[in-house]
Amino acid sequence: MVKVAHVQLSSCCGCLVSLTDTYEKLLDVLGAIDLVYSQTLADVREVPDDVDIILLEGSVCLSDHHALETALACREKAKILVALGACAASGNITRFSRGGQMSKPVHDAFAPLTEVVKCDLAIPGCPPSPESIVAVITAALEGDMDYLEPYAELAKYGSEACGCDLIVKVINKSLCMGCGACAAACPTRAVTMECGRPAIDKEICIKCGACSVQCPRIRFPELIEKIE
Amino acid sequence: MDPFGSYKFAISARATNNQIRKKSQDGGIVSAAYIHGLESGLLDGVIVADKGEDFCAIPKVATTVDEVLSAAGTKYTTSPNLSVLKSAVREYGCDKVGFVGTPCQVQSIRKMLKYPVGYRHVPDKIALIMGIFCMENFPYNGLKTIIEEHCGIKMEDVAKTDIGKGKFWVYSKWGDVKTIKLKDTHPYEQHSCHVCMDYTAELADISTGSVGSPDGWSTIFIRTAKGEAFYKAMEEAGVIEIKNIDDVKPGLGLVEKLANSKKDNNGKERAHRKEIGLPLPY
Ligand SMILES: Cc1cc2nc3c(=O)[nH]c(=O)nc-3n(C[C@H](O)[C@H](O)[C@H](O)COP(=O)(O)OP(=O)(O)OC[C@H]3O[C@@H](n4cnc5c(N)ncnc54)[C@H](O)[C@@H]3O)c2cc1C
Numbered sequence: 245m246v247k248v249a250h251v252q253l254s255s256c257c258g259c260l261v262s263l264t265d266t267y268e269k270l271l272d273v274l275g276a277i278d279l280v281y282s283q284t285l286a287d288v289r290e291v292p293d294d295v296d297i298i299l300l301e302g303s304v305c306l307s308d309h310h311a312l313e314t315a316l317a318c319r320e321k322a323k324i325l326v327a328l329g330a331c332a333a334s335g336n337i338t339r340f341s342r343g344g345q346m347s348k349p350v351h352d353a354f355a356p357l358t359e360v361v362k363c364d365l366a367i368p369g370c371p372p373s374p375e376s377i378v379a380v381i382t383a384a385l386e387g388d389m390d391y392l393e394p395y396a397e398l399a400k401y402g403s404e405a406c407g408c409d410l411i412v413k414v415i416n417k418s419l420c421m422g423c424g425a426c427a428a429a430c431p432t433r434a435v436t437m438e439c440g441r442p443a444i445d446k447e448i449c450i451k452c453g454a455c456s457v458q459c460p461r462i463r464f465p466e467l468i469e470k471i472e
Numbered sequence: 473m474d475p476f477g478s479y480k481f482a483i484s485a486r487a488t489n490n491q492i493r494k495k496s497q498d499g500g501i502v503s504a505a506y507i508h509g510l511e512s513g514l515l516d517g518v519i520v521a522d523k524g525e526d527f528c529a530i531p532k533v534a535t536t537v538d539e540v541l542s543a544a545g546t547k548y549t550t551s552p553n554l555s556v557l558k559s560a561v562r563e564y565g566c567d568k569v570g571f572v573g574t575p576c577q578v579q580s581i582r583k584m585l586k587y588p589v590g591y592r593h594v595p596d597k598i599a600l601i602m603g604i605f606c607m608e609n610f611p612y613n614g615l616k617t618i619i620e621e622h623c624g625i626k627m628e629d630v631a632k633t634d635i636g637k638g639k640f641w642v643y644s645k646w647g648d649v650k651t652i653k654l655k656d657t658h659p660y661e662q663h664s665c666h667v668c669m670d671y672t673a674e675l676a677d678i679s680t681g682s683v684g685s686p687d688g689w690s691t692i693f694i695r696t697a698k699g700e701a702f703y704k705a706m707e708e709a710g711v712i713e714i715k716n717i718d719d720v721k722p723g724l725g726l727v728e729k730l731a732n733s734k735k736d737n738n739g740k741e742r743a744h745r746k747e748i749g750l751p752l753p754y
């Protein structure tokens with residue numbers, strides 16, 4: 245049985261909610277895996293040594309040595325380390341943290357997991373959809389690297405994700421054809437369509453990366469064409 | 473090069489309902505499918521490009537026959553139909569959504585289905601994907617320049633636009649009909665269309681367009697099992713009238729010619745972009 249662990253660093257539990265929000269599919273997934281660690285779902289104190297897949301949600305607080313140790317330990321213990329959700333993948337809302345919070349006033353630096361340790365896969369989105377989590381776990385179980393390739397690429401290069409991607413990588417490159425996929429994907433409604441092009445409200449963008457990940461004019465893996 | 477993508481069979485058809493045919497662009501296939509879907513319960517919400525002020529296009533979730541009918545007809549300008557996909561599921565609570573779009577938009581929704589990162593609980597709600605043939609599209613101000621400056625008709629007065637017989641046609645609400653040669657509209661096309669290799673919406677469940685069939689009729693490709701089941705339901709309900717595609721003029725030959733010319737021209741543009749180091753979707 246494939247051993248899976250779910251670990252949390254600086255996060256809001258939204259990704260965990262998404263993981264459990266897969267309804268009956270969760271049972272399939274849980275049936276196919278051995279959940280060896282999850283603060284909420286399993287009664288285990290320590291992440292075991294040999295884990296096949298670690299899903300790590302949240303960013304890493306660099307002013308907290310425990311967080312750094314956990315991140316490093318997870319990298320060591322996991323065959324496949326997945327940055328689960330936008331905080332782990334691209335920093336997300338934690339990009340804006342600058343300390344002074346009541347209980348931990350000195351916690352002022354947060355970096356996405358992908359910038360701290362090498363991750364194998366990153367699933368952006370705030371939260372990522374349950375469907376994408378199931379699809380990634382299933383593909384990882386099946387070793388379907390073709391499908392996972394975009395997630396592997398995000399783990400390597402996706403940490404700067406922002407609504408600005410739409411301007412810089414799509415509109416400025418004369419590639420936007422105005423489908424509106426980015427606008428629907430945005431969880432904060434920072435993207436509106438004006439004259440058939442996305443306009444981004446930077447005050448509202450939390451840097452979750454969902455918009456540019458959904459854009460078919462940046463990445464359109466060939467396997468999408470297999471519709472039957 | 474494969475001109476049409478994969479499909480099960482092709483036919484020529486039109487809506488049997490007069491009211492649909494009067495309002496729609498060609499054979500009224502999209503509206504007929506949508507209306508049949510809503511009335512039979514196969515669909516509970518459909519995405520359309522509604523007519524906004526001054527003949528602009530506004531994506532909208534339609535849940536009634538009237539809304540479908542008032543949004544019938546082609547707008548030759550971008551209508552970001554995917555932008556309302558999530559609200560169809562969230563705000564309108566639809567479980568069986570019908571989608572229509574240009575080939576690029578169909579690609580976009582297919583990407584969403586395979587990689588639904590920001591689309592929680594949407595993928596399983598998509599019941600039908602319809603695609604419309606497309607050679608190119610225009611930004612709104614490009615369309616406006618064609619219609620107001622070249623054809624001398626104000627946007628607020630436009631009743632219908634069409635492309636056919638090598639011309640771009642504008643019909644005003646007062647009965648004027650103006651045309652401009654299609655080649656004179658090229659400068660106003662959106663440039664991103666020039667990297668597009670898909671003419672017939674190859675990834676749709678059902679694709680339709682005017683080319684290949686006589687005026688008032690549509691050419692249809694049935695591509696997937698889902699598309700076939702929906703088409704069969706329409707046929708059984710008698711909402712469309714069908715002809716063998718081999719019996720109509722000009723037939724699939726013309727569709728093939730246009731699809732290939734799009735692939736040839738845009739294939740060259742893609743090669744050119746690559747040569748000078750500009751990115752392409754990969
Ligand atoms: C930009 C563009 C270029 C086209 N080029 C060709 C072509 O080269 N050859 C060809 O055969 N056909 C082309 N078509 C398709 C054709 O104009 C008709 O849309 C198609 O035949 C459907 O007609 P119908 O009578 O079945 O649909 P109708 O019953 O009239 O319904 C059409 C549906 O499409 C939606 N729609 C209208 N405009 C848009 C838009 N811009 N984006 C997304 N959805 C929209 C409407 O809301 C409506 O629901 C093009 C369409 C567009 C939008």
Ligand code: SF4
Nearest residue numbers: 407430449452453455
């Ligand atoms: S614009 Fe929206 S979807 Fe894009 S990164 Fe910002 S918050 Fe996320």
Ligand code: SF4
Nearest residue numbers: 420422423424426459
């Ligand atoms: S998803 Fe990409 S192509 Fe579609 S509207 Fe947004 S930026 Fe443009």
Ligand code: SF4
Nearest residue numbers: 576606608609665668
């Ligand atoms: S030519 Fe291609 S990119 Fe342009 S609107 Fe049509 S389908 Fe979209």
